[in-house]
Amino acid sequence: MYAEIPERGFAPATGKVLVLDYPAGPSLRIDSGISQRQQITTAFDSLLAKVIVHARTRNEAALNIERAMRELVLLGCETNTSFLARVLADQQFLSGQVHTGYLGENPQLTAGDSASDLSTFLAAAALLTRPVTGSACRQSSASSRPAGR
Secondary structure (H helix, E strand, O other): OEOEEHHHOOEEOOEEOOEEEOOOOOOEEEEEOOOOOOEEOOOOOOEOEEEEEOOOOHHHHHHHHHHHHHHOEEEOOOOOHHHHHHHHHOHHHHOOOOOOOHHHHOHHHOOOOHHHHHHHHHHHHHHHOOOOOHHHOOOOOOOOOOOOO
């Protein structure tokens, strides 16, 4: 997961991490170096977290990571999680028919998802207009979470 905006040519994104909630599940590991209230700047590499899964097949692994991308919540800084979820669910990707021109031939993958963007905006607006208590936000450790939720 990167702090970048695929819809704008993968431009770097900045912001303050307001809410951070990583998904959990069997054979899922998240390695991250960010935390809630942290400022994301362009002073460092834009890599925020690595999402690692283990599965019997490539398709199973791709679908597990796609689910994790859709369940991951990071408010306050734009990321490429929606883009990654679209790629991981794409039939051409799942069949292994990708090449260096894959993204150029599939501009819909980088176009964005306005419904998802609106949901994220509304969630952020709701959080910013009321106090958030510690119990309202969960944050995983910087390395990995145990399986199961």
